[in-house]
Amino acid sequence: MNFDYSERCKELQGRLLAFMDEHIYPNEKAFKQEIDRNGVEKGNRWIPTELIERLKPLAREQGLWNLFLPQSVRAPEGLSNLDYAPLCEIMGRVVWAPEVFNCAAPDTGNMETIERYGSEAHKREWLEPLLRGEIRSAFAMTEPNVASSDATNIETRIERDGGDYVINGHKWWISGAGDPRCKVFIVMGKTDFTAARHAQQSMIVVPADTPGITIVRPLPVFGYDDAPHGHCEILFENVRVPVANLLLGEGRGFEIAQGRLGPGRIHHCMRAIGVAERALELMCKRLNSRVAFGKKISEQGVWRERIAESRIRIDTARLLTLKAAFMMDTVGNKQAAAEIAMIKVLAPTVAQDVLDWAIQAHGAAGVSDDFPLASQWAMNRTLRLADGPDEVHRNAVAKLELAKWISLGEDLSLPITRS
Structure with a gap:
């Protein structure tokens, strides 16, 4: 096995380390202070930080942007998994740093999902603004009423009604849902409860402003609310989206x-x-x-x-x-x-x-x-x-x-x- 990094990777490592030293580590306390200040002065800890929004253009100018997505014509800067590994490690040293480089979860996974399995319409509407860092997203799988370690247990229903699917379900620990920039969910549910065990589930793209979606509450992790990102409990009640929003097809979740x-x-x-x-x-x-x-x-x-x-x-x-x-x-x-x-x-x-x-x-x-x-x-x-x-x-x-x-x-x- 050859674990040598490419010359491009090595050059990006040096650039990223310098960026972290200049812009990330010195601002760790400022990041938390801005969130707390928003809570006190504006009554809302969930306002996106000006600090990250100010750093994003700098990262993009230096070519430190969308490095996670390999083999995509929409993200030619994407690296192989091997070349991305040392860069992702560096970003991971500060919890909020990956967002500065548009390499933060769950957006990375959602972008990869839409790139691999979405239609051209999905890519134009959701992938492209995500790649530009203009919006954020969430992935809704885990549920409070079943053991979600076995994903065949999920109970959310995705039912066909004419030219639409109607979604009803209860999700929680949905990372990123608390961010006001979260504009789209990828939701996993069941389209056929009678099919074979691993053919019941489907995934569907749901705009966050669709009627029937309720953010019940943010869920703290060991007392941390992780604002403005958050991990939320969500209700989907008669949420109606077009059939075209389904990814790949029924039963392919x-x-x-x-x-x-x-x-x-x-x-x-x-x-x-x-x-x-x-x-x-x-x-x-x-x-x-x-x-x-x-x-x-x-x-x-x-x-x-x-x-x-x-x-x-x-x-x-x-x-x-x-x-x-x-x-x-x-x-x-x-x-x-x-x-x-x-x-x-x-x-x-x-x-x-x-x-x-x-x-x-x-x-x-x-x-x-x-x-x-x-x-x-x-x-x-x-x-x-x-x-x-x-x-x-x-x-x-x-x-x-x-x-x-x-x-x-x-x-x-x-x-x-x-x-």
């Missing part, structure tokens, strides 16, 4: 989800490695700067053990991520199924452990907002649920491994949950 969630999962892993790298960096700086019991804390044996373990595990996770990316580029997402599932378990777990050690190294400061560690810990913990819980991915890896040696007589497809 699982097919679309497999295509969408492969890249989405590995992007999460790339960002998680960036989180872990930054946590290790902050840990080392803190340990070198503090003295306890007569010597630097970094000289204490337990901390050297943790630093070494962090480096070993981060590099392990990165190498497996690069292997998965390489396979996605060369043999396709389906053949990389096991590697994608493995890294989806490994990367967030490694990041969580390194974050926990970094918080411990900072003492009480580690759980404060003076450092990014506490908020990153909360955000990273959700990754063990988002796009499929650890248990489902482990099961998928085990089934793929067992299938090499015995015939199980069961469906070995990967899960497509989105929590």
Whole structure:
């Protein structure tokens, strides 16, 4: 396997690192302060920040834009998965940074979905403004009344009525739905409850201003509301959209989800490695700067053990991520199924452990907002649920491994949950 980055990738790495140093890290506190100020002065924490809107044109001018989308005539700047990996990792070091480069979830997955499975009309109406960074989007799969780790459980109905589909359902943890710039949902529901288990589901494009859509509430994550992005509970009540809004056709929802969630999962892993790298960096700086019991804390044996373990595990996770990316580029997402599932378990777990050690190294400061560690810990913990819980991915890896040696007589497809 050849994990060498292209010359273009290496040049973009240097450019992105400089951009982060000049525009992102110095503005971390300003970002949070602007959101809080909007809440106090304007009574609305969900107003998009002027900071990000000011930085987007700078990123685009420097060619740091839409780097995630390979092989698209509408996004010629898109990179292969392997070349995107180190850039996504750098962006992941600050939770809001990917939006500056138009590389933020769930928009990336939705853009890839519309590019792969949408009609030309869908692409003109939704993909092009998303690629320009003019609007945002959300992906509605998870539901509160069923175990969404098994996506065949979803109960949302997408029923044909003449030239329209009528949607009724209850969704939650819909990331991005709280942003006032969110103009479109991709909704997964069932068009045929009597079909085969994996042929009941379909996906449909739903404009966010369609009558019958109610944002019930934003759902905080460990006390963080993640404004202005948010994760929301939503009701779809007799929501009517044209038949042409259906993606690919009835019963093809699982097919679309497999295509969408492969890249989405590995992007999460790339960002998680960036989180872990930054946590290790902050840990080392803190340990070198503090003295306890007569010597630097970094000289204490337990901390050297943790630093070494962090480096070993981060590099392990990165190498497996690069292997998965390489396979996605060369043999396709389906053949990389096991590697994608493995890294989806490994990367967030490694990041969580390194974050926990970094918080411990900072003492009480580690759980404060003076450092990014506490908020990153909360955000990273959700990754063990988002796009499929650890248990489902482990099961998928085990089934793929067992299938090499015995015939199980069961469906070995990967899960497509989105929590």
